[in-house]
Amino acid sequence: MTSDPSRTAPASPTGSAAVPPASEPATAATLVAGPSTAATQVATSGPAEAATVVTHGIDALPPGAPKEIGGVRLRRVLGKGAMGEVYLGRHATMDVDVAVKLMTTAAGDGERFLQEVRTAAKISHPNVVQVLNAGTQDGHLFLVMELVTGGDVAQLVRRDGRVPWRRAVDLMTQAAEGLGAAHRAGIVHRDVKPANFLLTGPLAGEGRLKVADLGLAKHQHATDVELTQAGVVMGTPAYMAPEQAVDSRRAGPPADIYALGVSLFHLLSGRLPYEAPSTT
Known part of the structure; x- marks a missing residue:
């Protein structure tokens, strides 16, 4: 409704x-992954879409997706929104699972994506999802975020x-x-x-x-x-x-x-x- x-x-x-004033650090983003690989909850949004998307985990990466980006090895797709796809990944240096958002070519709004990154980087608080990394690699805009599992x-x-x-x-x-x-x-x-x-x-x-x-x-x-x-x-x-x-x-x-x-x-x-x- x-x-x-x-x-x-x-x-x-x-x-x-x-x-109420903030006291501890963390930052901002867009993902929540369920504990099982069968059904993963992903909160994604873009200019015309801002809804929770439920998808099944995909063991193989889709054609054209990078195997590694920003120091993260991508494992499978978690979900897709108007602004891009969200992947489960493993950070090579930190050895932790993370969420990675890749900007889609169809969205074509690189400046808006970079604004999202700049926005997230300005916030440090325990009640905001943490951003770990962002940038451009091999023509892909990417955003690395903490995985929230609840x-x-x-x-x-x-x-x-x-x-x-x-x-x-x-x-x-x-x-x-x-x-x-x-x-x-x-x-x-x-x-x-x-x-x-x-x-x-x-x-x-x-x-x-x-x-x-x-x-x-x-x-x-x-x-x-x-x-x-x-x-x-x-x-x-x-x-x-x-x-x-x-x-x-x-x-x-x-x-x-x-x-x-x-x-x-x-x-x-x-x-x-x-x-x-x-x-x-």
């Missing part, structure tokens, strides 16, 4: 709400329906801390929703929440505004603040806070606050 926030939802706050909060809601209020508040507090780190770095996420809140432990456990998928993120500085066209809507309508639904360039930290509030409502009630048969 989707909603029409420009018709039915109240405007988001005019100023950024107080966000699923996402959207899966938790689908499984349990209403989330107990103490758990819901704890999760959204952690999300607020991660978003606060992004806002302090001058970054607006623009696609805040449960599917972009990844968990480090099993869904039934008490794993840490990490904010993922800054692929739609926007720097709050005017020098970056040309990367988002006027009138183009970026984000997920059901969680979107009215001003963002009109023009994504108008989305500031209050739009993220608005979407965080919608996410909390979803966890507590098991449904979205505004529902409509279409987004128009």
